[in-house]
Amino acid sequence: MKKKDYEIFLEALEQLEKEKGISKESLLETVEQALLAAYKKNYGEDENVEVAINRESGEIKVYATKEVVEIVYDPSLEISLEDAQAVEKNADYGDEVTVEVNCEEFRRNAIQNGKQIVIQKVREAERHYIYEKFKEKENDIINGIIRRIDERKNVYIEFDGVEAVLPVVEQSASDLYRVGDRIKIYVVEVEKTNKFPKIIISRKSEGLLKKLFEIEIPEIGDGSIEIKGIAREAGSRSKVAVYSPNPEIDTVGSCIGQKGLRIRNIVDELNGEKIDIIEWKDDREEFVSTALSPAKVKKVELLEDEITARVVVEPSQLSLAIGKNGQNARLAAKLTGLRVDIKIQEGENVAE
Numbered sequence: 001m002k003k004k005d006y007e008i009f010l011e012a013l014e015q016l017e018k019e020k021g022i023s024k025e026s027l028l029e030t031v032e033q034a035l036l037a038a039y040k041k042n043y044g045e046d047e048n049v050e051v052a053i054n055r056e057s058g059e060i061k062v063y064a065t066k067e068v069v070e071i072v073y074d075p076s077l078e079i080s081l082e083d084a085q086a087v088e089k090n091a092d093y094g095d096e097v098t099v100e101v102n103c104e105e106f107r108r109n110a111i112q113n114g115k116q117i118v119i120q121k122v123r124e125a126e127r128h129y130i131y132e133k134f135k136e137k138e139n140d141i142i143n144g145i146i147r148r149i150d151e152r153k154n155v156y157i158e159f160d161g162v163e164a165v166l167p168v169v170e171q172s173a174s175d176l177y178r179v180g181d182r183i184k185i186y187v188v189e190v191e192k193t194n195k196f197p198k199i200i201i202s203r204k205s206e207g208l209l210k211k212l213f214e215i216e217i218p219e220i221g222d223g224s225i226e227i228k229g230i231a232r233e234a235g236s237r238s239k240v241a242v243y244s245p246n247p248e249i250d251t252v253g254s255c256i257g258q259k260g261l262r263i264r265n266i267v268d269e270l271n272g273e274k275i276d277i278i279e280w281k282d283d284r285e286e287f288v289s290t291a292l293s294p295a296k297v298k299k300v301e302l303l304e305d306e307i308t309a310r311v312v313v314e315p316s317q318l319s320l321a322i323g324k325n326g327q328n329a330r331l332a333a334k335l336t337g338l339r340v341d342i343k344i345q346e347g348e349n350v351a352e
Contacts, residue, residue, distance in 0.1 A: 005111050006058030013118065022125045028053050030121050031114045035060065038113060039106060047076045049101065051110075060110045062101040068093050130162055131197040137187045141211045146181050157185060157201065170202040173235030174271040184269060186211060204234040209275075212266045213240065219254045228280040231334035235273055239291060239331045243280035252277050278335065285309065288340065291332035295321035298345050308339045315344050 017024045035051040039062060043049075048065045066079040068091055079099065084091035087099050144159035155166040155177045166185065171177070186208035191198040202208060209232055219225040225244045232238040242251045255277045256263045267275060276294070281287040285300040288309045299312040313321045321342050322329050333340045 006054075006060070009111055009114060010058040012115075016118070016122060020122060020125065021129075022122060027118055027121055028055070031117050034117045035110055035113060039103070042106070043103070044076055053114075060107055060114070062103055062106065063098050064101050065096050065098050068095045068097060127196060131190060131192055133160070134162070134187060134190045134197065134199050138190055139187065139207055139211075141184050141186055141208065141215070144183055144185055146177055146179050146183055148179060149177060157183060159185075162199070164199040164201050166201050166203060170200075170204050172203040172270065172273070174273055175203055175235065176271070184208075184212075204232075206230040206232045206238075209238055209240065209266070209270070212269055213255065216262050216265050217255050217257070219244070219249065224249060225251050225254060226280075229335050231331040233327065233331065235271070237274040237276070237327055237331065239276045239278055239335045241278045241280040241287075241291070241335055252279055276331075284336065284338065288332065288336050288338060291335050292321050292328065292340070295328065297321070302338075303341075308341055309336070311340055311342045312345050313342060318342070318344055 013024045013027050016022050016027065032051050032053055036049070039049060039051060040047065050063050050065075051060065052063060053060050064076070066077055066084075068081055068084040069078045070081070070093065072078045072080050079097060081091065081093060083099075084095070084097045088095075088097050091097050142159050144157040144164075146155055147158045147163065148156045150156070153168050153171075155171065156163055157166055164185075166177075170188075177183075183203075185201045185203060186205050188200040188202050188205055188207065191200070209230055210227055213227060214221045217225065220227060220242075224246065225242050227240060228243050229241040230238065240255075242255055244251045254262075263275060263277070267273060278290050278293060281290060285302055288300045288311060289297040292311065295313060295317045297311055297313055297317070301310045301312075302308070303310055311321065320328065323331075329340050329342060
């Protein structure tokens with residue numbers, strides 16, 4: 001094996017260290033261990049050997065540790081006094097000496113094997129790096145670019161050199177996806193796999209809406225206002241319940257912002273999705289009443305089963321309370337965690 005090949009191998013490791021941040025020393029140690037396993041597989045498991053790569057020249061050598069004996073029965077583990085003293089002048093019977101093993105065929109293949117090992121190690125390191133990097137981004141928003149859309153309408157989005165799939169089930173109905181457009185996506189989860197980490201992204205998740213509120217509304221970002229609950233039908237309408245322990249803070253007004261600027265920025269990002277901001281109430285009946293906004297509720301009664309709220313409204317408010325295709329009532333139920341049963345008040349009576 002030409003020395004030049006060893007030098008090229010070392011230079012490649014140094015380049016990987018600079019570009020990928022993978023320690024050259026750790027790569028060399030990995031290659032040594034793998035080559036040792038390969039050597040033992042081919043030449044015998046019992047041999048007391050080590051494979052060493054010279055850190056300066058890159059040369060690969062195999063060394064065996066042998067015991068000095070009078071009569072050599074096992075050349076792989078024993079050495080005569082004469083041969084031992086050729087290596088270590090003061091060697092004596094019972095000593096252990098380390099000698100270089102002449103195995104040209106193994107050395108000829110070692111660099112090629114080393115390259116394959118390094119390629120595998122680099123791939124593993126890249127997978128680990130990507131996993132750790134995006135694991136930190138779970139439950140957060142990142143910016144990406146739409147690279148392609150397949151025939152099944154799955155959208156492929158690139159961010160930081162990594163591509164992830166936004167499947168149809170995680171897309172918002174109001175979004176328009178065009179190749180080349182920049183887009184904000186929500187990282188739901190990052191999973192380790194045997195190959196590349198699986199990055200699950202969404203435009204439909206309630207988490208996306210929550211993070212947009214945290215970004216656009218400083219009082220939520222700093223904890224002055226809490227988001228107590230979100231009910232969302234992505235691309236159509238959402239309800240967000242907010243609360244502050246500080247009575248001086250106007251929770252709903254802070255979220256709307258001056259001239260509606262804060263909430264408008266969120267609505268624009270979600271391409272016109274309607275957002276109702278609800279003041280959270282500790283009293284469940286009061287909370288149901290506010291959750292049915294913009295409808296005006298006459299009365300709310302929590303039934304004995306503790307999971308049903310009977311709501312009484314005037315006839316003029318019925319359509320608002322129920323909403324188009326039942327959406328307002330459905331979102332209110334999801335937000336409050338209760339089954340909402342809406343009734344009409346007719347005079348002094350409640351119509352069943």
